[in-house]
Amino acid sequence: DGGITQSPKYLFRKEGQNVTLSCEQNLNHDAMYWYRQDPGQGLRLIYYSQIVNDFQKGDIAEGYSVSREKKESFPLTVTSAQKNPTAFYLCASSMMAGYQPQHFGDGTRLSIL
Amino acid sequence: SQQGEEDPQALSIQEGENATMNCSYKTSINNLQWYRQNSGRGLVHLILIRSNEREKHSGRLRVTLDTSKKSSSLLITASRAADTASYFCAPINTDKLIFGTGTRLQVFP
Numbered sequence: 001d002g003g004i005t006q007s008p009k010y011l012f013r014k015e016g017q018n019v020t021l022s023c024e025q026n027l028n029h030d031a032m033y034w035y036r037q038d039p040g041q042g043l044r045l046i047y048y049s050q051i052v053n054d055f056q057k058g059d060i061a062e063g064y065s066v067s068r069e070k071k072e073s074f075p076l077t078v079t080s081a082q083k084n085p086t087a088f089y090l091c092a093s094s095m096m097a098g099y100q101p102q103h104f105g106d107g108t109r110l111s112i113l
Numbered sequence: 114s115q116q117g118e119e120d121p122q123a124l125s126i127q128e129g130e131n132a133t134m135n136c137s138y139k140t141s142i143n144n145l146q147w148y149r150q151n152s153g154r155g156l157v158h159l160i161l162i163r164s165n166e167r168e169k170h171s172g173r174l175r176v177t178l179d180t181s182k183k184s185s186s187l188l189i190t191a192s193r194a195a196d197t198a199s200y201f202c203a204p205i206n207t208d209k210l211i212f213g214t215g216t217r218l219q220v221f222p
Contacts, residue, residue, distance in 0.1 A: 042201060042214040043156070045210075
């Protein structure tokens with residue numbers, strides 16, 4: 001089955017530690033996205049990538065970094081500079097950036113120890 | 114980029130009733146999408162309506178779009194307990210979706 005796989009489902013971070021969230025898709029989609037969702041809130045865009053080796057900042061990129069070395073993969077690193085990282089992180093992909101429907105993974109819930 | 118604002122924030126109904134959710138936005142759009150999110154899961158795309166369309170149906174879903182009022186509505190007919198979820202609209206005029214805070218729908222059996 002085609003889809004998006006996010007791992008791990010739950011992640012705990014110690015103070016001052018960087019953690020990396022995995023996102024893999026086998027839909028052959030060009031565009032990929034990372035969102036952050038806080039309790040009772042909508043989604044806020046962190047980073048997005050329209051093609052391999054290229055990505056753009058979203059609305060809340062500070063304290064996060066990404067890479068897009070392969071079409072299938074778009075990992076997100078939450079750095080120690082992100083002071084409030086506890087949230088639900090969602091990865092998505094679409095055939096092209098912009099107007100196409102996005103397909104979402106089932107998220108990674110990050111908590112601080 | 115622009116954000117859709119959903120209304121109401123929360124809605125509780127009995128199974129079999131219809132549920133209507135509204136979305137307003139501020140600038141011109143190319144299309145508008147509706148998504149559903151079950152608790153603790155990712156979003157699922159429901160329907161896309163283009164700016165030159167006024168109404169679209171998909172199963173028990175009916176979406177309308179009024180570009181003159183900059184608003185859209187999502188109607189779920191004959192609701193089921195499994196429809197319990199949050200629903201988000203995403204108006205689009207650039208290369209990004211901007212989601213609002215959603216409508217939380219609770220359908221009681």
